[in-house]
Amino acid sequence: MEENEKKLSKVGIVSCSGEDLPEGSISRLATLEVLHHKKLFDTTTICLPLYIAGGEGDRMFAKNHPTITVDGCEKLCAKKATEKYSGKVAHSINVRDFIKSPDDVKNKSNLNEDKKRITSEVADAISIKVDEILKENNK
């Protein structure tokens, strides 16, 4: 491989972390599941509030790497902020698309057990996209 054809190594995952919504905890946990287990060597993340407030290093990363945003509601804070400061995202996920019944999500806390199924589905969806993006970018 030529020096200037280095493989793209990481995808940035930007999670909304919405504190006021159970879906925010799901987006955060699903993102962490991908970062720490499913795609440990292929992904990295940035703190969204820090990024929005002006973390230059983080904004540069999102400019130079493909990014997947994970949002918990229709406000799409992660997607909108990433596109505002760093350009178009490679893929966007809204946790609400995975929720079949409001009863599935009641508790906002991270320590609650009842959101594992949805979290796992969201984490799987992120992982699939990470693979697709890396494959596409490294053709």
Add this chain to the structure above:
Amino acid sequence: MDNKKVIVIPCSGIGKPIGTVSREVAYEIMRLKPDTAETVCLAALTSGDEESIKKIKDNYVITLDGCAKHCAQKNTQAYGKEPDKNYMILKFAAQNPDKKPEGIIDIGKGGRELVKTISEKIVSDIDEIKQNEKK
């Protein structure tokens, strides 16, 4: 009598266990003070969400930060609201070395004990804030 709520804003930093602790402290405070404590999404506030900005301007605000970047405090100040109290969660962790959070996803027994200790302290400060408004 003033019926202001207390809006607890944690940093939720995704890169460190202390970010999870700050988030869990906010939830524990809301559990302990269900009629008084609420939260807003920090990223929504930072993005200029009008509903969130109104909520912090109309109520008391407590910010919980996990690192020296003080995202919760600074982003609250950026919308013209000086937090009534700001807590550095790392400081509590340093004062309670026996209550150590284990991981970011699961803070473990030590982390949960730290959450309880911090929450109890902040709840007593909230009681003081609410007591002062009656005077």
